[in-house]
Amino acid sequence: MRNTIIVSVLLFIAVVVASVFYFGDLNKEKKEAVRPIQHLPADTYLITSFVNDASTDKTFMDFEIFEAMLGKQQMDQLNHLKNHVLRSQNLDEYINGTDVFISLHPGKESVSTLFSVPSQTKLKQAEVDQGMLTISSKYKVTTQDTAGIRIYQFLKTEKDTVERDHKLTDSIFYVSYLENIFFASFDKELLFKINDRKTPKLNEEQLTFFNEHNNRNAPFTVYLPQQNMPAFVAAFKKNRAGDFLRQFINLKGQTVWNINYKNDALMLTGESELVDTEKEYIALFANQQKSTQRLYNYFPSNSMIFIEYSFSDASTWFSDLSRWQSTQDNFKQLQGQETQLKKEKEGMLDAFRNNLAGNFAVVEQTNSDYLGFVSLKDTTVLDSTLSDFAESVGDSIYRFRYANMPYRFFGDGLKAFSRPYFILIDDLLVMANHQSTLTEYRRKWNRRDLLVGELGFKNYEQIQGNEANVTFFLNSGNAKNFLQNVLNDKYSRNFRNDEEYGYQEFYSWSLQLSGNGGNFLSRFYAIYKSKNRLGENAEWEYKLGSRLINGPYVFEYADTSQMIIAQEQDHTLHAIHPSGTKQWSTLVAGRLVGGIQQLKDRSLLAVTDRRRLYRMDTEGKNLSGFSTSLPAEPTGKPIVVDWDGQERIIIPASSRLLAYDMDGGPITGWDNVQVEGEILGLPQLLDNQIVVQTSYGRIYFFDASGNEAKQIDLEGDVNFVSPLAVLNRDNRYIFYAVDDAGQVHEIQGDGTTKVVTEGTWRSGFKVYVENIQGNSTPEMLITDGNVLQVYELADPLRPVFDYTFSQNIADEPLFFPAPGGMKQLGIAVQGNNLIYVFNSDGGVLEGFPLEAQPLFYYGKINYNTGNYLISTKRDFKLYAYRH
Structure with missing residues (x-):
């Protein structure tokens, strides 16, 4: 699927968006806009407009995507123009309260940018001259009159060194004034086209x-x-667009997108009007x-590009598809094969058509191999007709007997597969x-090993729906090499330049x-790895000597401060101040079993696997x-119980129970308490x-x-x-436990039992009991492979x-302290x-x-303080992220 990338368009839309945002504070109130787009040439690539008031600047002040897309040097240049030209006192009174338009056009060097700023009132030539020629001491301004058009040329009088130590370019900025609109560009020829009525x-x-x-009401709008x-x-692009890209770029008509703001994503939504659609597949x-x-749930992790298609009405789809195919060059061949x-x-x-469920997709992987996906209504129906249209090649792999079967039912979307091999996965x-x-x-x-398992795709799913x-x-990381090759030299260099740009983020x-x-209703999204996102910028970090094996936990240190406790692989316990500084460390014998807990007197209680x-x-x-x-070796963390006014420490140890007083001495009578089987969960009083x-x-x-x-x-x-789940109902204890067959038993205090739920969990499922809902009883949590299920204790669950x-x-689920005594x-x-x-x-x-690595903490x-995430990476450090 070479040359299927729309990224060229997408990247530059993003650049324009960044430019628009950056000029969003030019004036202080919103008035009716003047529409300069009527002066734009018919070959205009793209237009943007934005509401020119202080709210725009406030909304996007911390929008990191600006610099990532526009580049640091370009940002500096725009900053210079904004501060010394567009926000000058001479110009402000004329453009205050109007909309601003930025558009892209064909130019000598690929693409030229035009700024169009309407004036509130009609200005005389003398007034324009006075404003332009005295606009800023930072620029030398000259005029040029050609064919009745006056062009103002802005050239910097100095090479300013700005905060990033970039030297501003020497490009001349040109401005003209036509019918109450200021037009500005670095491309003088573009201004001539604007002013040329022919x-x-x-x-x-x-x-x-x-x-x-x-x-x-939107901060800005994009017109295509x-x-x-x-x-x-x-x-x-270096090469001409291929068949898949032409599905999109040959659509005639117009599109308008408005922005939805999110600081780690560019989101544009709107409508696309179509004309002359007879030969256009996407139409x-x-x-x-x-x-x-x-279908994206089935795409492999090395997916570079995918296009997923779906139709809701099969009758309309196949009728429209047949009409479209009749306009294609291969129609007679297709018709003859059907006969x-x-x-x-x-x-x-x-039979094959009637079993199609309406979803299909094509995926291009990083190695340039394609995968096609087709959803089926009923695989059993397919089994009964499989031998009619396919032949087995072994290992549950089949191949179509006839060419162009995918194209026949799906058109250009699956044209890349003439006579493909296929397998069945679920109903696909x-x-x-x-x-x-x-x-x-x-x-x-x-x-x-799937695309949906990536963090970036999770973020994508949260932002962009699947309707x-x-x-x-397009996955930027997987398509990195392809993008570098498909873009022309200038934009390929920009994509690779991660110091100046942030495209790879x-x-x-x-x-x-x-x-x-x-x-069409249309939506465009670019998902960015924001520095402000949780887990990106740590407030502090703490160096361990080896891998974290227990914690982190948060406990009281004094009346005015708490502390973070963590154990590393060499068994050292670390106490860390909430600011990230070391409070103390001590070596204990062995790994903590079941974690560590704090008692009422603030002492810390724990057992280790070294007895x-x-x-x-x-x-x-x-x-x-x-x-x-x-x-004996402990198998769970100790509990402290108050027995007739005396506190005692009870420790589970496989098939034994150990009991100690609060001074560390063994309690008489508990030296040989044995049970049949392994103790599950913690003892309860x-x-x-x-x-x-x-x-x-x-x-x-x-x-x-x-x-x-x-x-x-x-x-x-x-x-x-499972551990024992206990429910107090009408002052009677009722116990719940799960056996290895997935049966959930309800057990009365008198020994009466019954099975209340027949679970269908797979072998190896695990059961946990904890209060995560905030009511008076705990919930039963079951992890079954990649599925988490939470149940209320009842008959049935x-x-x-x-x-x-x-x-x-x-790993085992983690439970963090939460308000109301729940977890x-x-x-x-x-x-x-x-x-x-x-x-x-x-x-x-x-x-x-x-x-992050599996051991982490979330909470105060x-x-x-507010909530923090304390987590680790592979570098033996604890990181604290404010949420």
């Missing part, structure tokens, strides 16, 4: 459309005269209604021109079209009697008894002396895999929310290093997911 101008229909769809798109693209989708597009197939395989074409037919391409794709699919008829998407560029009664029990003060010093050796559950399907109750008071043993061969990740869930859920995902934090309703918190780090 030069064809934009037609009346386009002017009307532009004016009708200009949203004065679509007849000039082929020439616009040619100005940036077929203008007669459809937007529908949900989902032959109807003779040989009667009903085959109809996945095609490629080479058998090896499908084999490699299947490997990627099986290990979920459309045509979606074009854009994750993606995309265009969406949705049918609108024969026209040690620790209790230390907030300075990291062991309290008297600690550390203490344990007779209920009605003055310690209750534990084991993997053998049993629940044990122990009194204060370590004596077994009661045991509940479920009938049959039941193997529990009631779903609260679920979430499907693109990769398997890596906030954090999840790390395997394979793509993405971390998530969830709201209580199951929504992903703003700013997430983001890239001091009494009076």
Whole structure:
């Protein structure tokens, strides 16, 4: 799919947008705009206009995309012009309260830019001369009269050194005044074209459309005269546009986009009016209604470009497609093949067409191989007719028996596949021109090495919806080499220049079209890696000596300050001030088991896998009697219970329970407390008894002396895999536990049991119990591969929310302190290093997911702070990000 890139157009639209924003504070109030576009030549590539008031400047003051797209030196030059020309006192009284237009035109050096600024009142030539010739001491201004046109030439009188140490260019800036409008450009010939009445101008229909769809409530608007798109693209590309690009750039008509503001994305939305559409393939989708597009969930991680198509009305689609195909050069060949197939395989074409679900896509990968995707209504129907139109080549790979089958049903969208190979994935037919391409794709699919697993794509999904008829998407990183080759030398250099520009910081560029009664609703998006995004700019960093293995946790240090505790791989504990400075560090024997907790007196309690029990003060010093050796290796964190006025430490250790006093001494009677099976979860104190559950399907109750008071043993061969969930209902305890078959058991205190839910989770699912909803009872959380499910304890379990990740869930969920005594859920995902934090309703918190290692903390780090993310990378550092 060479030369399918629209990026040339997209990049320069972005540049113009940045220019427009930058001049957004020229005046102080909004009045009715003058429309200078009627003077623009018919070959104009693109026009933008913006509301020229202080709110525009305020809105986009921190818009990083400006500099990334426009370049640092160009920003400096525009800054100079704005401050010393356009904002001069001489000019301000004339342009205050008008709209400003910026447009792109053919020029000697590819593309020329024109600034059009209407004047509030009609000025006499003497007034214009007075304003221009005395506008700024920074410029030498001269005039040139040619063919009745007066041109003002601005040349800097000095080479200013600005903050970035860039030297401003020596380009001459030209200005003319025509019919109450100031026209300005670095291209003098362009001003002559503007002033030349014989030069064809934009037609009346386009002017009307532009004016009708200009949203004065939007910060700015973009206008596209679509007849000039082929020439616009040619100005940036080395080679002529290929078949796929021509799907878009040959559409005749006009487009108007208005901006929606977001500081890490350029978002333009509006309408596209079409004319002369008989031979234009993309125009077929203008007669459809937007529908949900989902095929992108199957695209591999090395996808460079994809176009996803969808039609909502099959009857209209195939009728319009047939009419369009009749205008194509290969129509007679296609018609002859259809006649032959109807003779040989009667009903085959109809059966295949009737099983198509309305979504298809083409993907170009970084190695230039293509993949095609077609959604099916029913794969069983396909199985019954498969041998009619395909032949097996082994390894569950097939090949079409006849050429042009994809083109027959989908047109130019799948024209790249003449007689492809294909496999079946779920309800999709996945095609490629080479058998090896499908084999490699299947490997990627099986290990979920997919585009949707990337952080950048997650950000893209959050901003751009999946309701459309045509979606074009370009991944900047995957297409890096291709872009450098397809752009001409000048723009290729700009793309590579990451010191001057920020194009490589854009994750993606995309265009969406949705049918609108024969026209399109259109949206353009550029997703940027903003420095202001959570996880980009750390407020502080703290160097560890090795990998983080526990924490970070946040505890009280004193009445006025808290501290962050973390353990690194050499078992050192670090205490870090909320400002990022070291408070203390101490080496403990072994890895903390179950983390670390703080008691009421602010002492820190923990056990390690080296059979040690620790209790230390907030300075990291062991309290008297600690550390203490344990007779067995702990399997969970200790709990502290108040038993008849005495606090005791209870520690689970596989099939044993250990009990110690608050001075680190063992408690008599608990030296040989054994259970059958492995203790699951933490012990709980209920009605003055310690209750534990084991993997053998049993629940044990122990009194204060370590004596077994009661045991509940479920009938049959039941193997529990979950911690014990406890619900207090009408002053009676009800227990919930999950066995390895996915059955959820409800267990009464008297031993009565029943199965309340038959789960369908896959082997290896894991169960957790925690209060994340803020009510009086905990929820049951189940992780099943890449799926998280949260349930309310009931008969049967009631779903609260679920979430499907693109990769398997890596580690145990994290639970962070939240207001009201509940916990906030954090999840790390395997394979793509993405971390998530969830709201209580199951929504992903703003700013997430983001890239980080699996151990992290989210919440307050001091009494009076807002929320922070404390996370790590592979460089053995803790990073603190303010949210």
